[in-house]
Amino acid sequence: MKVAVLQFPGTNCEYDTVYAFKKLGAITQVIWHKEESLPEDIDLVVVAGGFSYGDYLRSGAIAKFSPIMKAVKEYANNGGKVLGICNGFQVLTEARLLPGALKRNESLHFISRHHNLKVVANDNIFLEKLSVDDVINVPIAHHDGNYFIDAEGLEELYANNQVLLKYTDATGKISNPNGSVDSIAGICNKEKNVFGLMPHPERAMEILLGSDDGVKMLEGFLSA
């Protein structure tokens, strides 16, 4: 499996992402945002976390115009798989590859800690190794993770099983750290080939570092 990991000025999770996919046996390549095309025969593009362009204007707002994003849009529109983690999720919503938007956390604080998540839908390649209602423990680290979508959009997300993950406590009861609509932590597009989540599965790859629940998440992509 070949994974391309995007790097913008200000991205800081690209090498964690490389570590995670290498651990799973994938071949990885970091792609600088000035590139105009993606490598051939890749199986997945990851828009890694960080603070692209310093989060100026809005998180992800400027990155969406980087040259590589044109290729990513084309790749996604042709059914290619794309995963946006944290700032990558923000970039994908700004680029309109995913619905909704990510606002400042309701508390206005930057939140950095482990958080539990409940799997809401697994009829997609990303979470197919997990079961619905599984509770997993993955770090979150964001200032703008407050997912917003209007009522009509939310209804559509549920109707198509696009709500993937919700923030909960260890028992699976809703526990919302940032004010997200319905405590949503991750979604996908209607076609189920573009995925976005605020939590960092690539930081949950080693028990030694608190959790390896990210393995089961990212492993899903290997079965492609």
Next chain:
Amino acid sequence: MTAIVNISLKNGVLDSQGKAVHHALDSLHFEGIKDVRVGKQIILKIDSDDHDKVRADVTQMCEDLLANTVIEDYDIELIK
């Protein structure tokens, strides 16, 4: 010509910063404040006197980049 773009969260989208500022003003005992909204202002100096064209251009800038119309509204004021 100068274009002043005011951007604010749409009605119905919770403005956490506005709420926090409202609480702070309350605790300073300023009375009668019904609501506080926090937005941002972007000022563009544009080398053109063509009112209609500048308005059209700045509108496009707002749609493409300056505002995220999923959550934000914008208005444009032009000054000669």
